[in-house]
Amino acid sequence: MNRTQVRSGKSTDKARSGSRISPQPEEKFSEIKKVIEKYADREGCLIQVLHEAQQIYGYLPMEVQQFIARSLDLPLSEVAGVLSFYSFFSVKPRGQHTIRVCLGTACYVRGGKKIVDHLCESLNVGVGDTTEDGKFTFEIARCIGACGLAPAVMIDDTVYKQVTPAKIDAILSRY
Amino acid sequence: MSTVKVKVNGVEVECPANATVLEAARLAGIEIPTLCYMKEINAIGACRICVTEVSGARGLVAACVYPVAEGMEINTNSQKAYNARKMTLELILSNHRRDCLTCDRNQNCELQKLAKDYNIKDVRFGHPEELKPQIEDSMIHLIRDNSKCILCRRCVAVCKEMQGIGVIGPNDRGFETHISCAFDRNLEETACVSCGQCITVCPTGALTERDCTDKVWNALADKSKFVVVGTAPSVRVTLGECFDMPVGTNVQGKMVAALRRLGFDKVFDVDVTADLTILEEGTEFLERLNSGENLPLITSCSPGWVKFCEHYYPEFIPNLSSCKSPQQMFGAMMKTYYAEKMGIDPKDIFVVSIMPCTAKKFERFRDYQEAVPGLRDVDAAITTRELARMIATAGISFKDLPDEDFDPAFGISSGAGVIFGATGGVMEAALRTVTEIVTGQELKKLEFTEVRGTEGIKEAQYDLGGRLVRVAVASGLSNARALLERVKSGEAQYDMIEIMACPGGCVNGGGQPIQPQSVRNFVDLRAKRAAAIYDADKEMKLRKSHENPVIKEIYDTYLEKPGSHKAHKILHTKYQARSKYPGVAVAE
Numbered sequence: 001m002n003r004t005q006v007r008s009g010k011s012t013d014k015a016r017s018g019s020r021i022s023p024q025p026e027e028k029f030s031e032i033k034k035v036i037e038k039y040a041d042r043e044g045c046l047i048q049v050l051h052e053a054q055q056i057y058g059y060l061p062m063e064v065q066q067f068i069a070r071s072l073d074l075p076l077s078e079v080a081g082v083l084s085f086y087s088f089f090s091v092k093p094r095g096q097h098t099i100r101v102c103l104g105t106a107c108y109v110r111g112g113k114k115i116v117d118h119l120c121e122s123l124n125v126g127v128g129d130t131t132e133d134g135k136f137t138f139e140i141a142r143c144i145g146a147c148g149l150a151p152a153v154m155i156d157d158t159v160y161k162q163v164t165p166a167k168i169d170a171i172l173s174r175y
Numbered sequence: 176m177s178t179v180k181v182k183v184n185g186v187e188v189e190c191p192a193n194a195t196v197l198e199a200a201r202l203a204g205i206e207i208p209t210l211c212y213m214k215e216i217n218a219i220g221a222c223r224i225c226v227t228e229v230s231g232a233r234g235l236v237a238a239c240v241y242p243v244a245e246g247m248e249i250n251t252n253s254q255k256a257y258n259a260r261k262m263t264l265e266l267i268l269s270n271h272r273r274d275c276l277t278c279d280r281n282q283n284c285e286l287q288k289l290a291k292d293y294n295i296k297d298v299r300f301g302h303p304e305e306l307k308p309q310i311e312d313s314m315i316h317l318i319r320d321n322s323k324c325i326l327c328r329r330c331v332a333v334c335k336e337m338q339g340i341g342v343i344g345p346n347d348r349g350f351e352t353h354i355s356c357a358f359d360r361n362l363e364e365t366a367c368v369s370c371g372q373c374i375t376v377c378p379t380g381a382l383t384e385r386d387c388t389d390k391v392w393n394a395l396a397d398k399s400k401f402v403v404v405g406t407a408p409s410v411r412v413t414l415g416e417c418f419d420m421p422v423g424t425n426v427q428g429k430m431v432a433a434l435r436r437l438g439f440d441k442v443f444d445v446d447v448t449a450d451l452t453i454l455e456e457g458t459e460f461l462e463r464l465n466s467g468e469n470l471p472l473i474t475s476c477s478p479g480w481v482k483f484c485e486h487y488y489p490e491f492i493p494n495l496s497s498c499k500s501p502q503q504m505f506g507a508m509m510k511t512y513y514a515e516k517m518g519i520d521p522k523d524i525f526v527v528s529i530m531p532c533t534a535k536k537f538e539r540f541r542d543y544q545e546a547v548p549g550l551r552d553v554d555a556a557i558t559t560r561e562l563a564r565m566i567a568t569a570g571i572s573f574k575d576l577p578d579e580d581f582d583p584a585f586g587i588s589s590g591a592g593v594i595f596g597a598t599g600g601v602m603e604a605a606l607r608t609v610t611e612i613v614t615g616q617e618l619k620k621l622e623f624t625e626v627r628g629t630e631g632i633k634e635a636q637y638d639l640g641g642r643l644v645r646v647a648v649a650s651g652l653s654n655a656r657a658l659l660e661r662v663k664s665g666e667a668q669y670d671m672i673e674i675m676a677c678p679g680g681c682v683n684g685g686g687q688p689i690q691p692q693s694v695r696n697f698v699d700l701r702a703k704r705a706a707a708i709y710d711a712d713k714e715m716k717l718r719k720s721h722e723n724p725v726i727k728e729i730y731d732t733y734l735e736k737p738g739s740h741k742a743h744k745i746l747h748t749k750y751q752a753r754s755k756y757p758g759v760a761v762a763e
Contacts, residue, residue, distance in 0.1 A: 062358060066756055075341025076756060077365075080357035084346045091358075 029067060031056045036071045046072065046082055050089055059090045087139070095130040095137035097175050100154040104143025110150040111164070116140065118165035135175070179245040184252060196227055196238035196249055205251050206693060208260065208289055210267075210327050210378055212239035214696040217332035222325070223263045224289065228253040235259055261293050269301030271379070272308065272322035278380040285378035285691050286325060309353075313361035315540060316369045316385055316533035316685075321353050324381040329692070330354065330373035337678060339653030340483070342367045366486035366755050368652070370479035370676045371533030371558075371685020376692065384533050384686060388565050390555045394525040395438045401519050404434050405445040405505045405585070406529040409596030409681040410559050412707035413531065416688040417563030418573040423703035425711055428578020433566050434529075435579060443585035445528065446592030448504035449604070451729065452476065453591060453720035455746050456498045457609045458737040460671055464642070469493045471647075471662065471669040474601050476500045478538035479676025479685070481750065483652050488659050489752035494672075497747040499552075501595065502528045502535055503544050505585070506552030507745050512733045513584065514547075521547045527555045529562050531596070531684030534676065543748040558686025584725070590621075590712030591720045597705035598650035598680035599626035599633060602673040606637060606646070608721045613640040621718050627709070629679050629701045632658050634667075645669045651678035682708065 035052045039045035049068055054060050060083060069076040083089045101119065103112045116127070119138055123131050130137045146152040149161030153168060160171055177192040183203035190199040200207050211222035220237035227238040230248035235256055243249075250256070268290060275281050309321040328345065331354060335341035342365040346355050356365045374382045394402050411427035420426065434442045460472045475481055475496040484491055499507060505528060510521040528535065535556040538544070544552050557565075566573055580586060591607055594600030603623040611618055625635035626646065631654035634647045647669045649658045655674045661667040677684045679701025690700060717723060734742045 065357070070755075075335060075344065076357040077341055077344035078335070081344035081346050085348045087348075 028057050029064075032064065032067065033071065036068065040072065046074065046079065047086070050079075050083060054089060059092060059094050061091060065091075087141075090137070093130065093134075096135050097156050098137045098139060098154075099172075100139045100141040100144070102141045102144045102146065102150070102152045102154070104141070104147065104150075106147035106150040107143075107152055110162075112151040114165055115151060115153060115163055115168055118168065122169065136172070179243055179247075181243050181245075181247040181249060183249045190243060192243070194243050196229060196236065196241045196243060196247075197225060199243045199247075200227070200238065200249060200251050201697065207238045207251055208292070209239050209692060209696070210285060210289075210325065211329065212696065213329055213332060213376065213692060216336050217327075217329055219328065222267075222327055224260055224267075226256055226259050226263075227251050228256050257293075261295070264289055264293055264295060265298055265300060267325050268295065268298045269303075270306060271325060272306040272320075273298075273303060278323070279383040279386070280377075280380035280689075283689055283691075284380060285693075287379075288691070311355070311361060312385070313363035314367060314369065314385075314537075316371060316536040317362065317374060318383050318385055319354075319362070320381055320383075321355070322381075323379045324354055325379060326352055326354065327378055328354070329376040329378065330382060333372045333376050337651055337653060338368075338370060338372060338676070339656045340366065340368060343373070364757050366753065366757060368479045368482040368486065368676060369534035369537040369685075370652070372677060374533065374685055375683075375687065375689055376695075378692065384558055384560065385536065386561060386564075387536070387555050387557050388561050388568075391527050391557060391565065394527070394555070397525075399523060400525040401440050401517075401523050402438075402525045402527065403441040403443055403509055403513075404439040404527040404529060405443045405448070405502070405509075406430060406434070407445045407502065407531055407596065407681065408449060408593050408600075409531045409684065409687070409704065409708065410529050410562070412596070412682065412704050412711070413559050413687045414563060415573075416690065417560065418566075420574070422690070422694075422698060422700055423707040425707045426573075427711070428580070429573060429576040430562075431581055432576040432579040433571050433573060434562075436571050436576075437565060437569055439527070441582045441584070443505070444581045444588050444592075445501050445505045446588030446595070447585045447723070447725055448508060449476075449501040449592035449595040449601075450589050450720035450723045450726050451504050451508070451746065452498055452501050452595075452601075453604050453608050454726060454730070454737040455504075455742060456496045457605050457612065457720075459496055459498065460605065460609060461612070462738065464644075464670060471672045472496055473671075474673045475748075475750075476595065476601055477675045477677075477681075478532070478534040478541075480652070480655060480674045482534065482537070482753070483655065483676060484674075485750055485753040486755055486757075487656070490663075491659060492750045492752060495750055497743075497749070499544065499746055499748045500535075500538060501592075502530060502556065503538065503552045503748070504746050506539075506544075506554075507546035508585070508729070510547045510550055510552065511745050512729060515733075516584075521550055525554045526552065527557065528553050529559065530556050531559055531681040531687045532556075532677075533558060533685040535686070541748070542751070546745040559688055560686060563688070587717070587723060587725045589720050589723045590715040590718035592723075593711050593715070594708055596681045597627075597708050598629065598675050598678075598701075599623075599648045599673065600680065600708070601675075602626045602646055602648050602671070604720055605671070605673075607719045610637070610639060611719065611721065613642075618719075626673075627705075629699065629705065631678065634669075644671065646671045646673075648673045650675040650680050652676055654678075679705065 032053045065079045069079040101115050125138050153160045153163045178189050179192050183200050188203045207225050210224045220240040225238040226235035228250040229236050306322050311319040394400050415424040415426040473494045506526040509526045514521040539553045539556050591604035626648045632649050637644050649655045682704035683701045
């Protein structure tokens with residue numbers, strides 16, 4: 001995973017582009033297979049495999065989970081159970097970028113909820129959904145460990161500090 | 176074994192150095208409550224009901240997993256521990272749907288007992304009126320109601336660790352956590368084998384068998400039906416537990432008396448068709464041994480194992496014996512041979528089987544289980560627990576019943592038939608018959624002790640009239656898996672394998688009486704129940720299947736000889752490969 005970068009809302013840096021040339025599904029499966037082969041002998045490698053598979057495939061639909069379960073010789077229920085436990089794994093196709101508004105205690109009291117309400121309206125999505133144009137997936141995070149920057153918003157691997165409803169529109173316009 | 180001395184509530188006890196606080200307390204006569212803990216299968220310290228005060232520890236410790244140390248002072252009943260347990264209980268109860276009066280596990284529920292023991296008079300938390308049943312009843316044998324689940328994960332542990340299947344697991348997180356299949360699909364869309372082990376370990380009424388007693392009561396009330404019942408070998412050594420009798424009590428005579436009082440027209444013994452199985456399977460084995468084809472022969476009596484084979488090891492389907500199980504042979508013989516003998520239209524015969532097994536409910540509906548086309552061989556398969564329920568409903572004072580004998584037409588069986596109920600029993604029964612057939616000489620010693628015992632995998636070699644026969648026995652499906660992998664890799668070679676789905680065999684089946692985990696953790700149910708079975712065999716005059724006069728008569732007057740065309744039509748079946756992920760599109 002790339003190193004997390006912290007930016008202020010004013011930053012004019014070119015936002016990270018989430019786009020990359022996406023290979024065909026068969027190629028993705030063979031890439032996932034390589035990941036599995038890399039970790040196959042290590043006990044407790046499931047989460048690592050899921051992470052990398054999600055990076056390759058974009059999300060983890062049933063077929064991918066089943067492929068991983070069979071390759072690692074794990075019960076499908078275990079793969080699906082681990083996946084449903086961690087909020088960073090997704091079973092639905094994801095937008096090009098992921099917005100995560102922090103609603104940990106510090107961010108919450110500093111106005112995180114207002115950002116959530118604002119985004120629901122301006123993007124016309126519910127929490128966990130992806131915008132119609134496929135650009136953003138909108139999620140809530142429970143403390144990203146950036147309480148000093150509250151309220152914080154993460155877009156992909158970038159953290160934006162002291163965000164307000166007004167600032168978030170400007171930030172999103174750069175993606 | 177090295178030991179340490181600890182003090183439990185001020186009383187000194189000596190215990191093994193590798194004991195847990197729970198085990199040390201037990202030695203001192205104190206039972207610390209547990210919910211999630213299952214010895215050797217689920218030691219996760221998760222439910223926190225066993226928290227106990229221990230000298231030197233920072234807070235309360237989970238007694239089920241905390242190791243003892245020399246000089247440790249354990250206080251099982253400090254107020255701190257008591258308050259913590261009570262709070263945990265209240266929290267568990269806060270989202271447990273408490274319909275105790277109408278619950279299947281009323282008076283046999285570990286949570287209910289704890290609520291009583293800890294004097295819970297009021298549950299301060301939660302909104303019980305909002306809890307609705309969450310029923311999943313896609314399978315023939317089982318009903319899950321997650322509104323009664325306490326997330327102890329015992330079902331998950333037996334399914335994955337003991338049976339090596341793992342079709343259920345925890346999904347989601349926090350308040351949303353619930354036990355279900357991958358993607359919350361129904362169990363019927365998974366490779367569940369219907370063994371029912373999850374039911375026997377559930378502390379509450381979240382997992383229960385599908386009750387078929389109404390169907391049986393209706394048949395008994397229907398005067399146009401001739402209702403026959405057959406009891407599986409192991410039921411006679413477990414039924415007593417439902418009436419507070421000690422584990423391992425043989426209640427065959429009382430069981431027969433009770434069935435007669437329930438109103439069955441004939442009370443028969445499935446041991447007879449276990450004997451019949453031996454004749455058919457033994458013949459099949461000798462044929463395969465001569466031709467060298469499809470060896471090792473693998474037994475097919477256990478429907479949980481058969482379904483496991485179809486899902487997970489379809490390459491071994493040709494090795495399965497084509498014999499129906501004793502239950503299905505019983506039904507088949509009732510609707511053909513017995514119907515003809517008695518001059519009853521098979522349509523009017525209603526066959527009930529009393530089984531230690533939930534997979535038998537599934538087996539009844541399998542394809543190729545109709546000796547008379549259009550009629551199921553068996554009309555109702557009920558578990559030991561369901562029979563106990565019927566006896567209670569009928570107000571029969573079980574303990575006071577006299578001992579009675581089975582009806583003779585299908586009531587004379589051999590010791591070989593009885594031992595079908597324990598792991599290794601089918602193998603031993605087969606060896607008794609096959610050896611005598613091949614050598615033409617009477618066996619001097621009938622006990623094949625190498626294949627007895629509760630070990631997961633057993634191996635032996637026997638001289639069969641000059642030919643060395645290699646056999647293996649596995650019980651519990653993770654053991655079956657280990658054994659089959661060795662066969663697949665060529666590491667081990669056998670001529671015959673017996674596999675039973677449940678650890679220890681039918682005596683520990685998914686339909687057997689439910690013993691609380693506090694008993695299961697310290698008493699080997701499998702060994703005690705099996706001992707009663709082997710005792711029964713030892714006391715019988717008739718101990719070999721092929722000497723059973725009922726069997727002889729069946730072949731003389733009806734089936735001609737073992738393996739005949741007619742026998743194949745009535746007593747044999749077919750299998751089908753099933754997907755390992757039935758509900759999921761397979762990505763190659």
